[in-house]
Each structure stands twice: as C-alpha cells, then as structure tokens.
Amino acid sequence: SYSFCTLLFPHNKMSADVGDKVIYRGQQAVVKYNGPLHHSQGIWVGVEFCEAAVGRNNGSTGGKQYFECKMGHGLFVRPGNLVVIGKSDPLSATAFSQWQVFDTANEGEFLKHNNLGQSAESVIRSTSRSKLKVKGVPAPSDSYKGPKFGATITTECIDKLTHHYKTSSEPLHIYYVMDLLQRATKLFSDSVQQAVHDLSVPSSGGLIVCGDTHGQLEDLLWIFFKHGPPSAERVYLLNGDIADRGEQAVEIFLVLLAFKVAYPDSVWINKGNHEDSLMNLRYGFHEEMKAKYPDHYQQLFQLFQKLFFTFPLATTIDKQVFVVHGGLCRKPTRLNLLASVDHRRPVPDSPKNSIHDMIFYDMLWSDPSNLSGVQPNPRGGETITFGPDVTQKFLVMNKLKLLIRSHQVPDSLDEAGFPRGFAWHHHIHNDAKTQPLCPNQPGMCLTVFSASNYVGTNANMGGVVVFKGAVENLEIMEHYAQDVGYLHEVERETKEATAHVRTVAMHEKECRERMMKSAAGLMESQALEELKSLIVHKKHELFDWFWAVDNDKDLHLKPELWREGCSEILSDSLPWDELQEKLQVVDKSSGLVRYTSFLSRFQIRFRNKLGLHAGFRRAITDRCYEMLLIADLSMRETFAVLDRNDDGLVSLREFQEVLSSLGTGMTKPQLDALMKTIAVHGCHPGTGGKLRIEDFLSRLQLKYSATHAKVASKEQNWVPQFLCKVAKDIIVQQQKKQTQSEDMVLQSNSAIAFLTEFFNSYDLDKSGYLEQSEYLLALKTLPSCKSLSPEKLELIGNYCDVVGNGRINYLEFLHAFHIEESSGSELSEDILEQVYRVMHFEFTQPMKRAFLALEGENDRVTPERFEEVVKTVNNLSAPPPLSEPQIRCLIDTLSLGEDGKLDYTDYLSSFEIVDVLFDEVLAVDEKEDEVTVE
Numbered sequence: 001s002y003s004f005c006t007l008l009f010p011h012n013k014m015s016a017d018v019g020d021k022v023i024y025r026g027q028q029a030v031v032k033y034n035g036p037l038h039h040s041q042g043i044w045v046g047v048e049f050c051e052a053a054v055g056r057n058n059g060s061t062g063g064k065q066y067f068e069c070k071m072g073h074g075l076f077v078r079p080g081n082l083v084v085i086g087k088s089d090p091l092s093a094t095a096f097s098q099w100q101v102f103d104t105a106n107e108g109e110f111l112k113h114n115n116l117g118q119s120a121e122s123v124i125r126s127t128s129r130s131k132l133k134v135k136g137v138p139a140p141s142d143s144y145k146g147p148k149f150g151a152t153i154t155t156e157c158i159d160k161l162t163h164h165y166k167t168s169s170e171p172l173h174i175y176y177v178m179d180l181l182q183r184a185t186k187l188f189s190d191s192v193q194q195a196v197h198d199l200s201v202p203s204s205g206g207l208i209v210c211g212d213t214h215g216q217l218e219d220l221l222w223i224f225f226k227h228g229p230p231s232a233e234r235v236y237l238l239n240g241d242i243a244d245r246g247e248q249a250v251e252i253f254l255v256l257l258a259f260k261v262a263y264p265d266s267v268w269i270n271k272g273n274h275e276d277s278l279m280n281l282r283y284g285f286h287e288e289m290k291a292k293y294p295d296h297y298q299q300l301f302q303l304f305q306k307l308f309f310t311f312p313l314a315t316t317i318d319k320q321v322f323v324v325h326g327g328l329c330r331k332p333t334r335l336n337l338l339a340s341v342d343h344r345r346p347v348p349d350s351p352k353n354s355i356h357d358m359i360f361y362d363m364l365w366s367d368p369s370n371l372s373g374v375q376p377n378p379r380g381g382e383t384i385t386f387g388p389d390v391t392q393k394f395l396v397m398n399k400l401k402l403l404i405r406s407h408q409v410p411d412s413l414d415e416a417g418f419p420r421g422f423a424w425h426h427h428i429h430n431d432a433k434t435q436p437l438c439p440n441q442p443g444m445c446l447t448v449f450s451a452s453n454y455v456g457t458n459a460n461m462g463g464v465v466v467f468k469g470a471v472e473n474l475e476i477m478e479h480y481a482q483d484v485g486y487l488h489e490v491e492r493e494t495k496e497a498t499a500h501v502r503t504v505a506m507h508e509k510e511c512r513e514r515m516m517k518s519a520a521g522l523m524e525s526q527a528l529e530e531l532k533s534l535i536v537h538k539k540h541e542l543f544d545w546f547w548a549v550d551n552d553k554d555l556h557l558k559p560e561l562w563r564e565g566c567s568e569i570l571s572d573s574l575p576w577d578e579l580q581e582k583l584q585v586v587d588k589s590s591g592l593v594r595y596t597s598f599l600s601r602f603q604i605r606f607r608n609k610l611g612l613h614a615g616f617r618r619a620i621t622d623r624c625y626e627m628l629l630i631a632d633l634s635m636r637e638t639f640a641v642l643d644r645n646d647d648g649l650v651s652l653r654e655f656q657e658v659l660s661s662l663g664t665g666m667t668k669p670q671l672d673a674l675m676k677t678i679a680v681h682g683c684h685p686g687t688g689g690k691l692r693i694e695d696f697l698s699r700l701q702l703k704y705s706a707t708h709a710k711v712a713s714k715e716q717n718w719v720p721q722f723l724c725k726v727a728k729d730i731i732v733q734q735q736k737k738q739t740q741s742e743d744m745v746l747q748s749n750s751a752i753a754f755l756t757e758f759f760n761s762y763d764l765d766k767s768g769y770l771e772q773s774e775y776l777l778a779l780k781t782l783p784s785c786k787s788l789s790p791e792k793l794e795l796i797g798n799y800c801d802v803v804g805n806g807r808i809n810y811l812e813f814l815h816a817f818h819i820e821e822s823s824g825s826e827l828s829e830d831i832l833e834q835v836y837r838v839m840h841f842e843f844t845q846p847m848k849r850a851f852l853a854l855e856g857e858n859d860r861v862t863p864e865r866f867e868e869v870v871k872t873v874n875n876l877s878a879p880p881p882l883s884e885p886q887i888r889c890l891i892d893t894l895s896l897g898e899d900g901k902l903d904y905t906d907y908l909s910s911f912e913i914v915d916v917l918f919d920e921v922l923a924v925d926e927k928e929d930e931v932t933v934e
Helices: 093-112 114-127 155-167 174-191 217-225 249-262 278-281 286-292 299-308 335-339 355-365 388-397 483-492 498-539 538-551 559-569 577-581 595-600 616-631 635-642 652-661 670-680 693-707 719-740 751-762 772-780 790-800 810-815 826-853 864-875 885-893 906-907 921-929
Strands: 020-023 027-037 040-049 074-077 196-199 206-210 234-238 265-269 316-318 320-322 373-377 385-387 402-405 422-426 443-448 462-468 474-479 602-606 909-915
Touching: 020 040, 027 074, 074 385, 093 498, 114 826, 114 864, 155 217, 155 249, 174 249, 174 299, 196 422, 217 249, 217 462, 217 474, 217 483, 217 826, 234 249, 249 265, 249 286, 278 286, 278 299, 278 826, 286 299, 335 355, 373 885, 388 402, 388 422, 388 443, 443 462, 498 538, 498 602, 498 826, 498 909, 538 559, 538 595, 538 826, 559 577, 559 595, 595 602, 602 826, 693 885, 719 751, 719 790, 751 772, 751 810, 772 790, 826 864, 826 906, 826 909, 864 885, 864 906
Parallel strands: 196 316, 206 234, 234 265, 320 402, 402 443
Antiparallel strands: 020 027, 027 040, 040 074, 206 462, 316 320, 373 385, 422 443, 462 474, 602 909
16 A cells, blocks of 8 residues: 555655654654554554644554653554655655645535535524523733733834733733724724725835734734834735634734834734634634633624724835735726725635626636636635736736735746745736836736745745845845744844854745645645545546446446546546556556545544534434334335346446335435445446345345344343344244255355345245244244243333334344344445535535624534534524434434533534555554444
C-alpha cells in the first residue's frame, strides 16, 4: 500500500526515523518508536503529538509500553501515512498548483450550499421569537494586569497592547474589546458613506496597501516592524480577509481598531468575502471568539458583523488606483454605480437577484484570468473570472490606471517554486488605451497577498504595496514574518537603523529557508485530508459514472476509464496517471481496476470527542430492520415480489422498487446507496448486473441480525446462546440431506440457504410462516432440542417471534440465529455513510446559518430546536435526503447536558473522514483501550 502523502507529491519518499519530526493528518509529531508490534504484523511507527492531545494512548498498545508520553499524545500508525519534515525536496510549482485545486474546491462547496442556508435562515427567522440576550460587561477588576484603554487612546496604550500580544496569550479584557468595537464602528460608519471610498497618499508620508492577513497576527506586526505603524502620515489600507483561517484575527482587528480610534485617518479596511457571518461560521472566526470569550462570544460576534457592514467594497487612491478585494464585475460598471450599492448588509448569496447584488458579489469573489471576457470561475458557485479586456475597459471607462486586488495566494513563483507575495496580471501592450501609473508597470492588475507562509504550509512570501509621497511612487515590498515572540526578541536586538535593516533581512531569509524544508510535507498532509474528503463527498457520483461505463457489470474497468471518471467527477487538474500508479489500483493479472475497492477505502464516521450522541449508529440500522419485520411478508410473498421473472434473479431496479414499497424508512438516496452495496457484493458474472434473491436476503439479514439482537427476558436469558447450537444442528442436518441429493442445482454451501431449506420443509401448510406448532415440531427433530421440555421449547418460540403475532416469518427466523459473515457490515455502513454525508457535507453549513438566525444566547440548543432546524433544512432540500424516522432516531439519541441542551457546533464538528487502509491502527487501539468512538 502507498501513502497518499506520496501520491500527489511523489518526491517525498523518505523513511521516518526515531527523533524525526513528522506530520500526521495535519498535526506535528515526533517519532518515538519504529518497528513491529507484538500483536500486529508489519512495521509500525509510534509518534508523540507535540501540542494537541489528538492521539489514542500514552505510548502503549496491546498491554505493552513502547515509549513514554502523556495520555492522548501517543499513536501508532503505518510508516506510509507520515510526512517527514525536512527530508522533502523544496515545493515545486506542480505541488502548489495541486494545493490550489483543493483550496478552490473548498470555497466552491461553501458557495454551493449558500442558497440552502439562506432559505433555512428565512424560515427559522419567520417562526422564531428568540432574541439575543445582551449581557452586561463588567469593568475589569483590580486584579486585571493586561492592557487598558481610557477615553483617549495614545500611542503608549497601543504599544502596551502590541507588547502584550507579543509576550502573552491572554486575550484583552472583554470590556475594552466591546468599547473598541463600538467606537471604531461609529468612526467607520460616519466616514464611509458609500460603497467606494476615496483616499489620497499623504505627501509627507505614505500609504501602504495590505492584502489578506487571515488571522496571522505575526504578519501585521512584522509589516509594522518593517514599514512603521499607522499614524497621521502613514496610512494603512487593509484590503479585506482579515478574518478566518488563522488563530489571531481578533487580535489583528483590535490592534487596527486601536490605531483607528487613536488616529482616525490612519487605518481603512475594505470588505473581503471573509468579513461575513457565514464565512466566519465555517472558517474559524466564530470559533476563535468562542474560545477566547466564552461568556460573551455571541454578543462579540454580532458586534463584529455590525463593524463589517461599515467597510466599503472598494477604495480609490488619488482617483487613479482602484483597490478591491476580489475583482471586477461581469458587466461593465462605472464608479458612480459601484458607489451607490448598499454595502451595509451581508454578502449576497447570488449575483442574480439585482444589479446591486451582482456588483457586491463579484467585487468580493471574482479573480483575474488570462482568458478574454468573463468566464466561469473554478471556485464554483456563480463566481466569475475577468480577462485583460475586461480590466482595460473598466480602467479606461473610469479614467483609472491600476487595479489592485487580493483574495488569493499569488500564482507567481520564485526560483525555488514557492509563491511570491504579489503577481502581475493583464499585460499592458504598447498600443493599449490604458496609461500606466508608473514607468515599467508590467500589468493593469496587481494581486497583493500579505499572509506569508499562508495557513502554515505554503512558505509563500507576503507582500504590500507602498505609495511614498505620491500615487506614482509605487513599490512592492515582500516579507516573511516570524512568530510574534521571535519578533519581540528581534526588536530588542535592532537599535540602529542600519542594523535594523540588515537584521530584518537576515531573519526573514533564515526563517523562510527553514520553512521551505518542511513546506512540502505540510502541503502533502493538507492535500491528503482534502483529497479524502473530496472522494467521500463524490463517492456516489463516482460509482454512478463507473457503473454506467461498466458494460459487463463485473465491477472492473480499464485504467483509462478509471482515470477519465476521476478527472470528470473529482478534478481534471489532478495527475490521475500518477495517482493510478501510486495507488496500485490496476490488478497486475487482469490489467483492470476494481473500482469498488478504490471507493470503499475512504469513509466518513461520527466520532464525538466526548463520546456523545453515540446511539444514532445503532438506532438507524435497527430502524431499517424493524421496518422489514413489521411488514411481516411471508416467505412466498417475498420471493414472488422480488422474483418477478421467476428466474431466481432480481435486477437492481426491481430491488429498489421492492424496498421502496416496503416502507423501510429509507430515502431514495439511501436506497441507491444500499442498492449499490448489494450490486457490489451480490451481482454474479454473466447476469447483466443482477443478483440472486437468496444472496440479497442473506446480506440484508446478516447485517441487521448482527446489530439488533432482541433483549431476552429473565426466563429467556439462556436462549440466545442456545440458538447457536440450534443453528449448527440445522446446518449439519441440511448438509446431510444435500449430500444424499442427486440434484446438483439445489446444492449450496451457504448457511442462509440451509436455514431457508429447513424453514421451507417445516412450513407444512405452505403459508409462508412457521406457526408456533410447526416451529416447535421442527425444533424437536434437532439433537440439541430433543431433551428440552415443552416449556423451554415454547420460550425459544416466543423469543424468535420478534413481532409478537404468534407466528414466525422468514426474516424473524433468520434473525434468531445472529449469523455473522465477513461481508455483512457493508449494507448498513453504506446507509449510515449516506446519512453522515448529508449531515456533514450538505447540512452543516445551512444548519449553522439557521441557528445563527435564532440569535440565541449561545451554541447550546434544546433537542426540539435542533429537530426544528434539521427538519427545516431537510424539507428545503429536493428531494429530502433524510427520512422522518431517521430524523427521529437522530433526535432520540442526542446526549444532553444537565441543562437539557446540546452544543450544536460540537455535534456538527464530530464527523471525520477516515482512510480505512491507513487508519487501521486507530481501530486496533480503540478496541484494546475500550474507547467508544461510534
């Protein structure tokens, strides 16, 4: 088997040695052991996680200690699933492009589900009377030693604030946070009257344009360190996307707002697509506030949204430069129309509702492209790209000379293949109508991105645009930020101006070189998680595509068809020829790909970190089985319905129609999932994709009998175990009869077939049921039952009568014996995966938006409210992906706190994607340590 860490980036093939720093599923760890485990075959690597307790043990497994670490920090994994830091070659341009594929797809999924979230929000708002309960914010006590602000904020106050953030992880007191937000919001509201704001470069100073910072406080402070902090003569324009992804967006905002209050004209902020409540719910800003201010985060969240409403959509600099977060609109637009857009509202869900929504949406979401005109954007949703002709027309129409935007990691790379902090687009030709702003300006459009080493994986430079004294004096400056603690030490060492410049350059170079050694590994780890998620999300679409082109319906395809399907359904930008080789999906003997093996490798599971809500898995499978029992079909009726052609085979279409008619409590997508599982494990070669009825009933029964054992009464507590002996007797008896028979057609090695023959032979009146008298007569013929009293035989009969109607139907009969086979789990696993997929991929974002509309006090909601939101989102989907019985199971199995509520954010974050091939050790450890994860 191969690690996905080497699939997209095959240069990383280094082994992990003891002491190596590694990446596992996005978390840094240190190798503590490398070798065999006494209870498992092959080589395992024991790692200790450096920070978070995301492991499963303390260095022991199977009762043996292999290394020492804190409980929850140790884990044993296969070597191929680790990325070794510092042993990879530098990141290549190809690797960066693969990272961009996943980053783009991520936001595309957000846009896809935005409309459903909007509809759910509208419904909940119309039915809810809940309002945000505003808590009083007490002034800090005398014991508070952090930064403080009075009526006037001075440079000294801000210096104390930034010093605090460089040397402490303690948040600023909520009293001062609320005060800063309210004061700054009023300043922005009073000074920004239109969607397009106008600025000028101070003649005695400068204006600095920063791109995305995304919660990376170290970048903002490093920029201030290199270029000086905001002041009356040094103006900063932040071009959106301060929030989300990073861990210190709150701190960035508070530093900026403190400067805004101290020097009102020194800081300006354009709105980015992440200055929006829905993005904040998905990408981390909401969770950041919750972690830092658990008692006031809902109020804080609402105050930030009010602040975001005051930001303009764009800014012009001296009427010559247009600065906007995303880009241009799909239709030619004049500045006066852009300025008239109502910007004091949430980001529109769609550009189609009005021209103002179109302008708002495009200015925050569009990207430049080398293709002419307006094209669909790979980001998905309804986003667009704009070509050089669009840029030129906009600049000429509005008498502008340069477009500056941000929104994405620049695609210009340095010599080592790493992204820079800026990129030029849309080359200026000699005959162009657009006049350049300054000599040697290579393009009409400039991307600037200020978050260096973005999300800790890219090793990219950050960039800013500096206008010195006049708009024509433009210079692009790059940086590579250090962590804030390191920055504090550098500041102490750099006293003289020349030493300052030299030391800054030296530290940036050293830090980036260190990061370049590990960037490939970090990118590979992130790519692994994103690719797993993408495969699981599109699994059924992949199966449909593979099944449609599988003419023989034998679950095998030629490699070129497998590559074509993956490219069409997942992404046409991934190297599927390399993936095919690295995954070893091609069987060497046949030269074909068994696509079901590829699809079954990646699964979605529900693993709440506190072990809450664990009953849903059992309840949902129980419900399916019980619905079949309640239908109480006779043996004869079951076969008559299924085998319409009387050939012993059933087509997938017949199978789906029958299950739909039985009222099993499964939706059409779930029946599709079950149908595909039956097809994968039950179709016989040469039947055109049909399955034998006996195999279908066998697989349907085997899983449910293993997950739904009837609870025996005190008098019957011996019966379940005793039925194992009964089953063995039946199988032995029927095997003897088969040996004596000359009819080879009837011969079978299936335990279910033996039980079926036994059932038929004692259904004396051929009613399709075993009446109690018939069942007891059948039992008496077995060696294990001959010595039992009539009373005990009757107890067995009552136990097997699950429905309790005095007779035993075929499924009840099979269920009694709890036969387990290795292939029995796939049925309910696929149904569960369909439910999990819906909750994780389809419902999480709309549900969060709906809960936000409730304006509740916090994230804890009643089960009734949770049910209301689930049903609302489900009913707005077409068709509803969850059935009413399944929603009932979900609600009935919620784990509630002492207040009778649950944390909905915790519930929705409990779904995770697993690689069953490489996450094998997790299951081993969980079983040995008796950790409940389902």
